Amino acid sequence: MKTGFNFAYLDEATKRMIRRKILKAVCIPGYQCPFGGREMPLAYGWGTGGIQVTASIIGKQDILKVIDQGADDTTNAVSIKNFFKRVCNIMTTDRTAEASLIQTRHRIPETTLNKDQIIVYQVPQPEPLRKLEPKEKETRKLHAYKEYALMHVKLYEEISQFGSVIKTWAYPVETNNRYITDPTPIPKFDNPKMNNMEALQLFGAGREKRIYAIPPYTKVKSLDFDDHPFEIQTWDECCSICGSTKSYLDEIIINNEGKKNFICSDTDFCKSNLEKNK
Amino acid sequence: MYVAVKGGEKAIKSSLKLLEKKRKETGTKSIEINQIKEQLSFAVDRVINEGSLYDKDLSALAIKQSQGDLVEAIFLLRAYRTTLERYAYSTAIDTSKIIIKRRISASFKDIPGGQILGPTFDYSHRLLDFSLMKEDEINSYENINNQEPKNKEFPSVIDYLNNENLLEQEINNLNDNPFDVTRDPMKFPASRDQWMQILARGDEGFLLGLSYSAIRGFGSKGTHPFVGEIKYGIVDIFISPDELGFEICIGEIEISECQMIDQFAGNKNTPPQFTRGYGLTFGYNERKSMAISIVDRALKSEGYGEEIKFPIQDQEFVLYHADNVEAQGFVTHLKLPHYVDFQGELNLIRKLRNEILQGKKL
Ligand SMILES: [Zn+2]
Numbered sequence: 001m002k003t004g005f006n007f008a009y010l011d012e013a014t015k016r017m018i019r020r021k022i023l024k025a026v027c028i029p030g031y032q033c034p035f036g037g038r039e040m041p042l043a044y045g046w047g048t049g050g051i052q053v054t055a056s057i058i059g060k061q062d063i064l065k066v067i068d069q070g071a072d073d074t075t076n077a078v079s080i081k082n083f084f085k086r087v088c089n090i091m092t093t094d095r096t097a098e099a100s101l102i103q104t105r106h107r108i109p110e111t112t113l114n115k116d117q118i119i120v121y122q123v124p125q126p127e128p129l130r131k132l133e134p135k136e137k138e139t140r141k142l143h144a145y146k147e148y149a150l151m152h153v154k155l156y157e158e159i160s161q162f163g164s165v166i167k168t169w170a171y172p173v174e175t176n177n178r179y180i181t182d183p184t185p186i187p188k189f190d191n192p193k194m195n196n197m198e199a200l201q202l203f204g205a206g207r208e209k210r211i212y213a214i215p216p217y218t219k220v221k222s223l224d225f226d227d228h229p230f231e232i233q234t235w236d237e238c239c240s241i242c243g244s245t246k247s248y249l250d251e252i253i254i255n256n257e258g259k260k261n262f263i264c265s266d267t268d269f270c271k272s273n274l275e276k277n278k
Numbered sequence: 279m280y281v282a283v284k285g286g287e288k289a290i291k292s293s294l295k296l297l298e299k300k301r302k303e304t305g306t307k308s309i310e311i312n313q314i315k316e317q318l319s320f321a322v323d324r325v326i327n328e329g330s331l332y333d334k335d336l337s338a339l340a341i342k343q344s345q346g347d348l349v350e351a352i353f354l355l356r357a358y359r360t361t362l363e364r365y366a367y368s369t370a371i372d373t374s375k376i377i378i379k380r381r382i383s384a385s386f387k388d389i390p391g392g393q394i395l396g397p398t399f400d401y402s403h404r405l406l407d408f409s410l411m412k413e414d415e416i417n418s419y420e421n422i423n424n425q426e427p428k429n430k431e432f433p434s435v436i437d438y439l440n441n442e443n444l445l446e447q448e449i450n451n452l453n454d455n456p457f458d459v460t461r462d463p464m465k466f467p468a469s470r471d472q473w474m475q476i477l478a479r480g481d482e483g484f485l486l487g488l489s490y491s492a493i494r495g496f497g498s499k500g501t502h503p504f505v506g507e508i509k510y511g512i513v514d515i516f517i518s519p520d521e522l523g524f525e526i527c528i529g530e531i532e533i534s535e536c537q538m539i540d541q542f543a544g545n546k547n548t549p550p551q552f553t554r555g556y557g558l559t560f561g562y563n564e565r566k567s568m569a570i571s572i573v574d575r576a577l578k579s580e581g582y583g584e585e586i587k588f589p590i591q592d593q594e595f596v597l598y599h600a601d602n603v604e605a606q607g608f609v610t611h612l613k614l615p616h617y618v619d620f621q622g623e624l625n626l627i628r629k630l631r632n633e634i635l636q637g638k639k640l
Contacts, residue, residue, distance in 0.1 A: 005361065034463035041357040044607025046614065069618045076614050078286035106618045124611070135594050137466045162630055168622030187622045207604045209463035233625050251621055265618050 008055040009087040014038055018056035018211070022202060025213035030175030031143075032126050037209035047080055048206025050103050050122035057118065057202075058084070058101060063091045065099035070107035070248065070265035077105070096268050106169075108190040110247050110269040113199035115216060121184045123205035126212060128172045128182040148180050151223065159228055168233065174221045175214055183220075189232045189248045194220040237262040242273040301345050314338035323532075323561030324348060328602060329355030330460065330479040331362075332531050332560050349481075353603050360460075366517045367455060369525060373535050373558075374433045376511040380564075381432060384505035385539060389435045396510060398564075436506035436537050436554070445539070445552045468593050473577050477570045478559060480600030486565065488590045489572035496588045498541070498579055503555065503572060506537040510562055534559045538571035543582045553582065 006012065014036075021035040040048045058064065064084055068077035072094040080103060081092050093099050096111040105122040113119060129139045132150045142150070151172060158166045165171075171188035175181045183191055184203065194201065194214060201214040214220060224230035238245045240261045247269055249262040264270035315322055315338045325337040329352045336355060344350035380396025383389050439445040457465075457472040459479075465472065477485060493502065512532050516525040536557040544550030555575030557567035576590040589595050599605060 009361070011361070011363070036461045036463060039356040039360045039460075039603065043353070043610060044604045045609075045611030046607060048607070069615045073286045074615055075286040075290055078290060082287075082290075105614075106616070124608070135466075136464075136598075137594070163633065164630075166626060166630075168626045169619040185616075185619050187618055189622075207608055233622060235625070248618065249621070250617055251624060265621075 005087045007060075007088060008058050008084070009040070010038065010052065010055045015056040018052055021211045022053065022056065022213060025202070025211050026200070026215050028179075029214055029218050030179030030181040030212060032205075032210040032212045035209055035211050037206050040206065042080070042083065044207040045124060046076060047103070047105060047122040049204030049208075049211070050105070050120050050206075051080060051083070051204070052206060053120045053202050053204035053211065054084070054101060054103050055087075057120075058088060058090065060088075060090060062100045063093050063098055065093050065096060065102045065268075066104075067102070067107060067109070067266075067268075068105040069250075070109070070269075071267040073267065094268050095272075096266075106185050106187075107248070107265060108186055108193045110264075110266045111272070112193075113197060115198040117199040119197075119199050119201050121186075121201065121203045123182070123184050123203045123208075123210070126182055126203065126205040126208050126210040128170075128180050143179060146178070151180055155223060155225070159225070164228065164231075165224070171230075172223050174223060176218050176220075180223070181212065181214070181220075187233060187248055188222065188230075191220070191222045191230070192232065196220075235262060239264045239270060239273075242270045242277065244270065244273050247273075297345075309342060311335060311338045311342065314341055320562065321346075321348060321351075323559075323563055324482060324566075325351045325355060327560045327563055327566065328352040328479050328481065329359065331355050331359040334561075349602050349606050353606070356603050364461075366519060368528070369516045369518050371513045371515060371531075371533070373509060373513055373533065375430055376432055376509060376513050376533075377430060377530075378432055378509065378511040379562075380510040381508065382505070383435050383507045385507075386435060386438075389507075391432050397562075432509065432511075434507060434537060436539060439539075439552065443549075443551065446543070446554055448554070448556070464597065466594060467580070468577075468597055470574075470578075473593070473597055474556070474558070474570075474574065476597050476600055477557070477573055480570075481602035481605065482563070482566045482569070484600055484602070484605075485569040485573055488576075488596065489569040492572055492576055492588065492590045497572075497576055497590055498584050498588065503541075503575065504539040505568070506539045506554070507535075508537075508564060508567070509533075509535045510564060532561045534561065534563045534567040536564070536567040536571040538568070538575060540575045543584075553578065 008015070018035060021033050025031065025033045037049065037052060040051055042048055042051060064081065065072065066077045066081040068074040071077065084090060085092060096102065096109040100116065101118050101120065102109065103120045103122065108119065127139050129142055129150060132154055133139050133142065142148070155165050167188065169187045170182060170185045171191055173181050173183050173191060173194065183194060196217055196219065197214070198216055200216055203212045222230040233248070235249050237249065239247060239249060241263050244264055247264045247266055250265045252261050252263060253259070254261050315334050318341065321341055322334050322337045325340055325348060326332050326334060329337065329340070336358065337351070340351035340354040341348065344354060378394060380398065381394045383393065436445060440447065457469055457475070459472060459475040491497065512530050514527045514530050516527050518525045538555040540553045540555055542550040542552050553575060555571035557570030557574060559567045559570070573590060573596060577593060577596060579586060579591040586592060
């Protein structure tokens, strides 16, 4: 099939440039590597960084899965998947286990990823310190000096005000005992999955033009204090479709009186779980 | 049921059809690209600037395709230009060699070569012209006998001030190739070539607002800049391929240029000199070239040792937020589902409220 574009849209020189940055990022886990991000035919903030990373590493034999909020059929996930179908003519899947390459926004699949897989995160803001220090000139210095007092004070203040850290998503992690890293807006529920993950984790921020990486089997620790250890979300309810009590649940309003139900955010997991339980 | 977010594939298809329907609904005649190019030329010129691609045909196409949403048209053009190969960098254009269409100075009453008003809305009365509601075919226009100057040499007016050293010199301090904002990630502190490129393709509204803030009072010392010279005309573009060793002209482009004279800098030891701000755009974009020249001057504050107090002087503030393709993308991404994150917040706020209501924490 002729697409009218180079394989995966970007020209080969650009893909090579991005792959070099990815290699550098893998060598310095958690370090934000500036790269010459290109404009993509998708709006900034809608996954342009993730798309560029995916486009640079995808091959003809790859099987791609794209999720947004854990689901394969959300509009933006569908739109990105269609983009790659159009410019790569490759196979796609909804099944986490079948995919060789997974691009995601805001979730890590519930199914454990393996060493033959790569997960690409879409990153809106790569700088975990940005809300605390708006200037890039300053935050780069803070990382260089491993000067993270700002962040620890912030977490401490939350505990003193609310009794616990109130960050529920994009909960900061420390990668390989060195860089504080933004895990992207995944729920903190997913943070433990990043630790020692068998799969390679790549992060692309298009608008901010940064790439970072967490190589397989790397220590990723969610920031906490000895007397206030890190905790993930829990629900009293279970999934109303598959009955799972172990997955991240979305809350849905099912009538005008505001009655609510809970269902798995990971649609593939929910489906597999339902089949298994039958 | 929770189908609202499911079935994305079908929803997208219908949405695209509806968008197309919106354009064709009442079956009016399709607008020709040439009509857009000629009759909406200011829109076309805005799009080539912020789309940073000098191609008026594609700009007109983008305006047609985006149904007149210029920010969307700019985005279309940008997404197209990334796929283009880079053959060469041009040499710096020489704006003193220009086929002039308009040239004014607000600082000098008369200037060598004369003031040329050219086409401008400035002195039109902003009254709706109802005759345009139903205009006959545009076959001809009244051919005004505009004595276009044969001369192609229009040296910068404000350079006359240089004879007395009253004006800071523009020094070419490029050792190497200029910074390329379309290829390299932003760097801070930013160099002038870097910020001039970002301003040239920055959002006109944002730059206009910023420049307004500076002259209204949120700018250094709040003094009033003077328009040294504004030019609009056609200049040649040259490249100088290594293998040839000489320059060849590859075409011409329309440009608007603004030279702004600003408050003077100096101290007990250095005699005072006027400072300057510079703005350059593709096509006829005079308002924007003026805004750029004011922002440029403000961004030079740090170099003059001035106190950085206002948004317009702050490099990261201005340069990170001037691009409307980036800005519109990130602002509108809030439309994307965030229910996973929102669920986290819901979960937390319930927990916190329960703890407090049950007196556990107090
Ligand atoms: Zn389920």
